[in-house]
Amino acid sequence: MKILAFNLQGAKRAMLLADERLENLRRLMDMGCFGELEGDPREWNVLARHEAHTLTLAEFLAQAGKDVAMFDDVAALNSKLAFGDWDGCQLNASFPIDGGSADQYLDFDRGLGDALQHLSDDTLILVVGELCFVLVASSNPITGYQDGSSLDLTPTVLELAGYPLPANIEGKSWVAGMELNRSSGLSDDEQAMLRERLSGLGYI
């Protein structure tokens, strides 16, 4: 599974997860899980290098032989996404110490909306702000509000994306031992839905 990460340094939870106008991010929240992270924001961000922890997500992927391309602007990210030859992409953006204005968050959401246009279903999306996150993947069995430690985010992402967990990893995957969603053929439920939708025609 491909991984697309948004590293929004300093982005405040109260803005990121609560503003209804961020419609693309909201849709992702509806599809996956989101919530608060415990930890010290100065020491812990899975997407950025800090003294206090072992490796970033990108570094773990590098260990698995996968490149993560880093971007500072949305236009460059989008041309990479559109081209399609990538395993991981990460956008890095900084928000001011005070959290910034609502406009900056709306800008980010518009950029996110553009980026989403270029994805295939087989993509894991991770948005990380200051001690908060949104995580979407078709394999993710967890939906809705989820809180946990920052440490746990990396193993969770790696497991959902189908990577083996390295021995030296900190934290514990939230989905360890859970059955991951896998798309298969037409389920009984989907067959029933198809029948229901078509039968109302009357002719059949």
Add this chain to the structure above:
Amino acid sequence: MKKVIVIGLDGFEPKIAESMMARGELPNLMRLREQGGYSRLKTTASAQTPVAWSTFSTGANPGGHGIFDFLTRDAKTYLPLMALSRYEQKNAFVLPKVVNMRRGTPFWDLLSAKDVESTILRIPCAYPPDKVKGRMLSGVGVPDLRGGFGTPTFYSTRKDIHGESSEKAVNVSVADGRVATHVIGPRDPKTKSDHKFDITVEIQQSEDKIIITSQGQPDKLEVSLGKWSKWLKVKFKVGMMQTVSGIVRFNLRQLEPEFELYASPVNFETEEPLFPISSPQEYAHDLAMKIGRYYTAGMAEDHDGLNNERFDEASYLDQCRTVLRERRKMMEFELGRFQKGFFFCLFDTPDRLAHMFWRFTEPNHPANKGEDVSRYAKVIEEHYRECDEIVGEAMKRADPETLFIVLSDHGMNSFQRGLNLNTWLHDNDFLALKSGFKPGESGDFFQNVDWDKTKAFSLGLGCIFLNRKGREANGIVTDGEMESVREGIVKGLTGLVDSDRGAVAVRTVARSEEVYRGPYASEAPDLIVNFSEGYRVSWDTPLGGVPRGLFADNTKKWGGDHVIDPALASGILFMNKKFSAESPGLMDLAPTILNALGVAKGDAMEGSDLIS
């Protein structure tokens, strides 16, 4: 001409119209016949609403607009799909878009390009609506809130209740004269559960009615025994961001010994429909503000509710009249402000009503099961008289500078016997079941069909597809073998006799290229089966069933149909100007209308102006 007014009467059968006129009935249509003329109108292959009206719209055969049947198949999965529109979603993270599968150029595009305004009410196969100069309200093809042709709900205190066909069944219990339940909304694709809207039913036994209390509008809704309620506006919270609203009507079946209540499919609400149903987008709601709430679903009439005996004929008739009335209100409101250009309004009820009441005109129809048919024997004719009255009303708006047209897309006929086409294909070695399975042991969706040994299969209303190598997922028929397979099926089916009745069930079988040409002809079924009067493809066939036996009696209340040999399913055409063509067809309307308004016909239009 300054104006063209077209009144569409879906499924209006020429034989009935002609015999009524011979008796001096249908005075307005007769007047129209005298002013200009009348003819039967050639329909499309196949004789179905979406196919025929798309040909009306584009002036092209179905190969030029891409609609061949209500249903088509997904060549990758062999599953049936709605053929009229598709939800396209680039990936799981972005919102889906509706795409109209009716392609080609409708004549109103050419009018718009020349700045001629159109008012188009309830045109089929325009979902999402075409961008038109003027206004358009979409008709057949608009789904209900669950995304299908219509999903009703049946509430009952009976423990053994289960849903029939598209229906959902809800087992409820009465406590202190109250029932706490819910209206069923859209399916959540992620959790696979249904969104719900809570309602409380208060039973007022002595007055034979219930009061439905909810957070909807109105907050208290009365439903009388055996009657339709007014609309209830309901809301479903489908995500943190999104609520979806809809409108629903109830019919109270009984209060004792069991409590039983029917809820119509939830229609899109005009103020905030899930997807646009009009152009401009706000037009649907502006119209509702003028004439009141109206059915928005393409299939407005609850034929399934009657088929499943959730309410009786009287209720269905009442509903058809409601739909006819609200459509008439739309027409009158719009004609009231119509000055020049093109006007169209389609009345669907002649079709929907005749499907369900045809059996009453044939005492020997297997669906009657000995029932007294006299009570409803004249309902279709009564409805035709009401349609004639509407035509009369519209004619008042026609001046000497108006071309006035009344037409139907196809006729209506008897449906007494159904042919199990997949079973025939199986018995004649064109379709194989997995080893150990016999016909009758295979459900819908081609369950237990052995694709590696199957040369042809039937899906939709009389379509046969070959299992083509390189086209279907497990295709085996090569280009070289294609003609011999088709030859075998054509020879075997042509003149097929229903031995129980000693009657010919299949008149002919058309090869795709004999009836279709143009840019989308390659999407057509490979063969089209042309049934005799009284016959149709069986109920078990359209979704890919392989039942036991070749023929089956049609015992459903849906006892009339028109998906037979198009030569037997012509529609009607009346015009207030003399027209000369020998055998006018639906393809001729677009050029005729364009020419009347001084606009050149499109390159892909195959018909000709009927007047010049």
